Amino acid sequence: MLNVPVFRLFIYSCCLVSYVALERDFNIPAIAKYFNTKGRYEEVNPYLREDIFAVNTSSVLSPSDQCEARYLTAIVRHGTRYPTTRDIQEMQKLYGIILHNATGEESWLQEIQTQWRMWYSEDMDGRLVQKGVDDLKHLAVRLSKTFPGLVSEEKLRGGFIEFITSSKHRCVNSTLAFKAGLTGLWGIKDMDFALEVNDSLMRFFAECPRLVQDVDKSPSAVQEVNKFKEGPEMRKVQQKIADRLGVSNNLITYNKAEAAFYFCAYEFAIKAVNSPWCQLFDEDDAKVMEYASDLREFWKRGHGHDINSKASCGLFQHVFSQLDQAAMTNRQADASTPLAATVQVGHADTLLPLLTLLGFFKDREPLTSANYAQHSRRSFRTSHMMPYAANLLFVLYDCGIGDPKLQLLLNEKPVTFPGLTQQRASMPRYQDVKDHYNSLLQDCDFTAECQLKAPTDA
Ligand SMILES: *[C@@H]1O[C@H](CO)[C@@H](O)[C@H](O)[C@H]1NC(C)=O
Ligand SMILES: *[C@@H]1O[C@H](CO)[C@@H](O)[C@H](O)[C@H]1NC(C)=O
Numbered sequence: 001m002l003n004v005p006v007f008r009l010f011i012y013s014c015c016l017v018s019y020v021a022l023e024r025d026f027n028i029p030a031i032a033k034y035f036n037t038k039g040r041y042e043e044v045n046p047y048l049r050e051d052i053f054a055v056n057t058s059s060v061l062s063p064s065d066q067c068e069a070r071y072l073t074a075i076v077r078h079g080t081r082y083p084t085t086r087d088i089q090e091m092q093k094l095y096g097i098i099l100h101n102a103t104g105e106e107s108w109l110q111e112i113q114t115q116w117r118m119w120y121s122e123d124m125d126g127r128l129v130q131k132g133v134d135d136l137k138h139l140a141v142r143l144s145k146t147f148p149g150l151v152s153e154e155k156l157r158g159g160f161i162e163f164i165t166s167s168k169h170r171c172v173n174s175t176l177a178f179k180a181g182l183t184g185l186w187g188i189k190d191m192d193f194a195l196e197v198n199d200s201l202m203r204f205f206a207e208c209p210r211l212v213q214d215v216d217k218s219p220s221a222v223q224e225v226n227k228f229k230e231g232p233e234m235r236k237v238q239q240k241i242a243d244r245l246g247v248s249n250n251l252i253t254y255n256k257a258e259a260a261f262y263f264c265a266y267e268f269a270i271k272a273v274n275s276p277w278c279q280l281f282d283e284d285d286a287k288v289m290e291y292a293s294d295l296r297e298f299w300k301r302g303h304g305h306d307i308n309s310k311a312s313c314g315l316f317q318h319v320f321s322q323l324d325q326a327a328m329t330n331r332q333a334d335a336s337t338p339l340a341a342t343v344q345v346g347h348a349d350t351l352l353p354l355l356t357l358l359g360f361f362k363d364r365e366p367l368t369s370a371n372y373a374q375h376s377r378r379s380f381r382t383s384h385m386m387p388y389a390a391n392l393l394f395v396l397y398d399c400g401i402g403d404p405k406l407q408l409l410l411n412e413k414p415v416t417f418p419g420l421t422q423q424r425a426s427m428p429r430y431q432d433v434k435d436h437y438n439s440l441l442q443d444c445d446f447t448a449e450c451q452l453k454a455p456t457d458a
């Protein structure tokens with residue numbers, strides 16, 4: 001059963017008092033739904049907290065609807081990982097401040113000072129953790145339950161499931177974990193399955209000179225982010241953290257506030273604990289931290305700059321050329337079984353540009369340093385879109401006579417194509433989707449988009 005309220009009974013034997021807490025698990029930080037790209041997949045699909053293998057097959061078409069899934073492309077983000085070296089360095093500095101300078105007397109603060117141990121080290125640099133291995137194994141098993149005709153033992157053994165990954169270790173290991181989820185499920189020990197490393201597909205953002213020059217290395221591209229970090233909302237958060245710790249304000253810079261947020265997020269994502277670090281934020285503070293991170297993603301990988309999404313043109317073209325091949329194959333006439341599924345593992349930086357190119361999560365107003373309050377109900381919310389193991393599934397169906405249909409699922413939930421709302425947008429004909437994206441399919445060219453522009457007014 002999905003989405004039923006969770007009843008938990010706490011019995012305090014000492015006083016024979018009991019009470020029921022509704023929808024509140026005290027092992028989960030109250031701010032866990034604001035962790036942006038550092039969030040758990042289970043917070044996006046809470047029914048998985050009860051059963052990690054639960055799937056909602058009523059969200060996809062099946063033979064009982066006269067439809068059969070013909071081909072699946074899954075673009076998947078790697079699983080839960082350690083912080084990067086840069087973030088660990090900042091976390092170490094904050095921990096130092098807490099040990100040496102904090103004068104607060106709250107019990108959670110003393111817990112950090114006396115019981116909690118700093119266990120993050122710089123060599124962990126973004127590596128996949130065990131929870132991240134599990135994220136991908138579990139996803140593989142759920143996809144086999146959701147698409148039994150495509151992600152099946154027969155298709156895997158026959159070589160009809162293809163694996164493509166970014167060269168980053170955490171992605172390669174995530175791909176291996178996905179495969180291990182399937183081979184474990186079917187007890188396959190006698191075969192190994194190849195994976196293809198392809199950075200032009202899965203790490204295009206690092207290979208696009210114009211994106212690197214105009215966005216990644218250009219401070220003006222993220223000026224709204226920097227303004228927000230120095231603005232009144234963020235100053236208030238920093239002040240509250242300094243007050244809670246009992247340190248002078250100037251010790252808690254934006255980077256220190258972010259490090260504190262990371263401590264809470266990583267302790268939860270990696271170890272599933274609601275750590276004392278989480279006491280440094282109330283929900284209002286967490287929303288401000290969440291916005292700062294969303295602002296950054298918006299300007300670096302989202303709708304903020306056109307090149308952010310255009311850099312994903314190669315991946316976009318590849319997805320559609322695979323779908324084209326599957327759509328053209330006449331299964332009755334073709335003796336050789338066509339490809340059943342392509343599993344492509346990459347990064348948040350891979351998925352966000354592609355979602356942006358497809359037109360998703362576009363709010364009426366851009367996200368800026370000045371409209372935090374106005375965007376309290378924004379659609380561009382990485383906490384919802386881009387947890388660890390986030391995935392975008394393109395599913396091509398045969399539905400008897402007529403053209404194939406295309407369904408899109410984000411994190412295993414159906415989404416409607418933006419701009420296709422007039423025509424049963426959740427399950428359009430494949431041809432309608434191609435017509436809708438026609439100009440991108442014709443003109444979007446990675447090499448051309450990513451070329452450095454000569455200075456215009458030199
Ligand atoms: C399952 O998916 C269907 C279709 O998307 C949706 O209407 C329904 O609410 C989902 N069921 C649960 C229990 O989440
Ligand atoms: C914080 O503590 C360190 C080590 O005791 C000390 O050197 C430093 O001056 C303190 N900083 C402030 C602002 O109190």
Ligand SMILES: *[C@@H]1O[C@H](CO)[C@@H](O)[C@H](O)[C@H]1NC(C)=O
Pocket residue numbers: 126127128129169170173
């Ligand atoms: C990938 O897995 C191998 C083998 O388990 C391990 O040695 C390595 O540290 C992992 N690398 C990353 C980046 O997670």
Ligand SMILES: *[C@@H]1O[C@H](CO)[C@@H](O)[C@H](O)[C@H]1NC(C)=O
Pocket residue numbers: 196197198199200201318
């Ligand atoms: C990556 O994939 C693209 C698109 O299929 C292909 O053209 C290219 O040759 C591949 N690169 C590598 C290194 O395999």
